[in-house]
Amino acid sequence: MFALEFPPINEILRWSDVFPSFNKVAIISVLAAVIASVIFLIAGNADGSKAPKGVRNLAEAIVEFIENQIVMPTMGRDGLGWTPFLLSLFSFIYLCNVPGIIPVIQMPATARMALPLFLSLLVWVVFIGVGFKHQGLGYLKNSLFPPGVPGPLYILVTPIEFISTFLVRPFSLTVRLFANMLAGHILLVTFALLTKELVQGGNIALVPVGILPFFMLVFLTAFEVLVAFLQAYIFTILAAVYIGGAAHPEH
Amino acid sequence: MLTAVVTYGSNGPEVLLSASEGEEGYSEYTYADCSIIPEGKDPSEKIESLGKCDPGPSPIVPEAKELYWGAGAFILFALLMRFFLYPRLRRSMDARYDSIRGAHAEADQARSEAEAEVAAYEAALSEVKAEAASRIDAARAALEQERSAQLAEANARISSARDAAAAETAAAHEAIRGDIGSAAATVAARTVELATGRAPDAGAVSAAVEGSMTSGATR
Numbered sequence: 402m403f404a405l406e407f408p409p410i411n412e413i414l415r416w417s418d419v420f421p422s423f424n425k426v427a428i429i430s431v432l433a434a435v436i437a438s439v440i441f442l443i444a445g446n447a448d449g450s451k452a453p454k455g456v457r458n459l460a461e462a463i464v465e466f467i468e469n470q471i472v473m474p475t476m477g478r479d480g481l482g483w484t485p486f487l488l489s490l491f492s493f494i495y496l497c498n499v500p501g502i503i504p505v506i507q508m509p510a511t512a513r514m515a516l517p518l519f520l521s522l523l524v525w526v527v528f529i530g531v532g533f534k535h536q537g538l539g540y541l542k543n544s545l546f547p548p549g550v551p552g553p554l555y556i557l558v559t560p561i562e563f564i565s566t567f568l569v570r571p572f573s574l575t576v577r578l579f580a581n582m583l584a585g586h587i588l589l590v591t592f593a594l595l596t597k598e599l600v601q602g603g604n605i606a607l608v609p610v611g612i613l614p615f616f617m618l619v620f621l622t623a624f625e626v627l628v629a630f631l632q633a634y635i636f637t638i639l640a641a642v643y644i645g646g647a648a649h650p651e652h
Numbered sequence: 653m654l655t656a657v658v659t660y661g662s663n664g665p666e667v668l669l670s671a672s673e674g675e676e677g678y679s680e681y682t683y684a685d686c687s688i689i690p691e692g693k694d695p696s697e698k699i700e701s702l703g704k705c706d707p708g709p710s711p712i713v714p715e716a717k718e719l720y721w722g723a724g725a726f727i728l729f730a731l732l733m734r735f736f737l738y739p740r741l742r743r744s745m746d747a748r749y750d751s752i753r754g755a756h757a758e759a760d761q762a763r764s765e766a767e768a769e770v771a772a773y774e775a776a777l778s779e780v781k782a783e784a785a786s787r788i789d790a791a792r793a794a795l796e797q798e799r800s801a802q803l804a805e806a807n808a809r810i811s812s813a814r815d816a817a818a819a820e821t822a823a824a825h826e827a828i829r830g831d832i833g834s835a836a837a838t839v840a841a842r843t844v845e846l847a848t849g850r851a852p853d854a855g856a857v858s859a860a861v862e863g864s865m866t867s868g869a870t871r
Contacts, residue, residue, distance in 0.1 A: 410711040418717075427721035434729035441737035449744025450751065460741060485738040489730040497722075514711070515718035520726065583711065 410583070413590050414513065429510035433496035437489075467491060471638050476645035483644060486527070490520065491637040494578070498629035501586055502622050509629070512582040514575070521574035524640040529567070532647030543650040574639060581632050585625045592618040829865070837861045 416425040444460030447453070453461050467488045472480045497516060501509035510516050532540035544566050545559045592614045599611030709715055837858045844852040 411709055414709050414711055416709075422717040423721065424715075424717065426715075426718045430718070430722040430725045434725035438729055438732055438737065441733065441741060445737060445740035445744065447744075449748050461745060464738070464741065464745070484742075485734040486730060488738060489726070489733040492733075493726050493729055510718075510722065513709075513715065513718050515714035515716075516722040516726075518714050519719055519723045523726075 410587065413587065416508070425506075425508055426510045426513050426515070429497055429500050429506065429508065430516060432500075433493050433510065437492040437496055440492075463492065464488060467637070471634075471641050475638060475641040476648070479648070480641065480645055483641065487637050487641055490524075490640055491633050494520065494636055495629060495633035498582055498632055499626075501582060501589070501629065502625045507586075507589070509582040509586060511578050511632070512586045514579055517575045517578040520578075520636070521571040524574060524643060525567075525571040528570075528640070528643040528647045531644050535648045536650060540647065540650070570643060574636060578632050578636050581628060585621070585628050588621050589618065589625065592621060833858070833861050833865060836865070 418424045419428065440456055441460050444453075444457040447455075447457040449457075464484070467484055468481060471487055471491075472484055476483065494511060497510035499509070500506040501512065529540075532544070536543060545562050546555055547558065547562065550558050595614040596611050596618055599607045599614065837854070840861055841852050841854060841857045844850075844857070
């Protein structure tokens with residue numbers, strides 16, 4: 402009977418530096434920013450008077466998606482000023498997620514803790530800053546002492562609100578993105594290695610069985626396409642909800 | 653029991669099968685020692701190079717270099733998006749939307765004008781149709797009147813012709829009756845004369861013939 406012992410997680414995240422302090426994850430991050438910039442640069446330079454097609458069509462579809470599916474439902478028309486920030490978040494996270502299924506690269510930059518942590522802290526700083534800008538010190542009062550709650554319950558509600566609003570939000574944003582992408586990466590590695598071992602392990606009898614993990618690998622690869630989009634969308638819409646909530650406490 | 657040990661090193665994924673102590677193929681190698689084993693090398697050789705083993709990055713702790721590069725890339729991209737890329741794209745999108753909205757307004761106006769023209773045309777058409785109908789009705793009434801007049805005139809002509817014909821027929825009838833009466837009286841008088849040897853009274857014969865003809869005609 403065979404048993405497959407998988408390596409520790411840190412083994413599948415080992416990437417040697419291309420040059421000092423610049424590894425594969427850094428390459429993906431920089432490439433994501435460059436590719437997104439180039440897409441919107443080309444789109445901006447295209448003739449805007451004609452019906453959009455190609456790259457411009459893609460860029461306009463992303464812009465309208467952010468405006469109609471993220472900004473308007475969460476922040477309303479007043480939130481359209483946040484479109485560039487949310488557009489940047491969505492594009493950058495998506496382009497950092499997608500390399501997880503691109504052959505040769507096969508590593509989502511968001512499967513490492515650094516990038517999700519930075520983006521979450523940035524959103525955290527932004528929504529707290531927006532809260533103070535729009536409500537002043539009343540932001541703390543509205544956040545920690547929600548109106549309509551009986552006085553004695555504040556003993557219970559205020560610490561919960563403090564923890565959920567100011568501590569858990571950045572943590573949950575970080576872990577949701579990081580853990581989903583890392584889990585997907587581990588699943589792909591697992592089924593890739595299982596397929597390879599069954600097909601090339603030297604045991605003829607196990608070669609037909611190798612088709613099963615291979616199909617699972619194909620399915621999970623397709624699933625990761627969806628996950629890459631979904632995680633970028635979830636991160637962005639939560640950022641919009643937090644910012645919108647800080648700007649409009651009545652919501 | 654054989655155990656598959658999967659490693660992922662600089663040469664890509666590697667899978668080794670190891671046996672438990674006492675089994676055939678057992679070696680001192682354990683995964684925890686070091687994960688990277690050069691291809692084709694004996695695990696015991698790997699154990700000698702433990703000092704070079706790298707456990708790999710922690711999956712939880714953020715690496716500073718990834719944080720710096722990722723943060724730098726995103727901040728630059730976000731600034732570029734905020735001050736250059738998005739406004740440029742949005743402006744051209746707005747210009748196109750404005751032009752589309754303008755074209756829609758023009759199309760609506762053209763449609764309204766066309767609808768007004770169609771309504772005016774239909775009103776004029778109705779008017780013309782109504783006038784044509786009234787003219788047709790007038791012509792039809794005049795025609796009917798003329799037809800009735802001509803019909804009455806024809807009927808009158810036919811009636812007078814019929815009366816004249818009836819008068820002629822009655823006259824001819826009376827003439828023939830007279831001829832037949834006188835012929836019959838002559839024949840009757842001669843017959844009586846031959847039979848009796850005497851000539852009968854002409855008046856009596858004529859009266860008898862007349863009576864016989866009258867009673868025969870009415871019988």
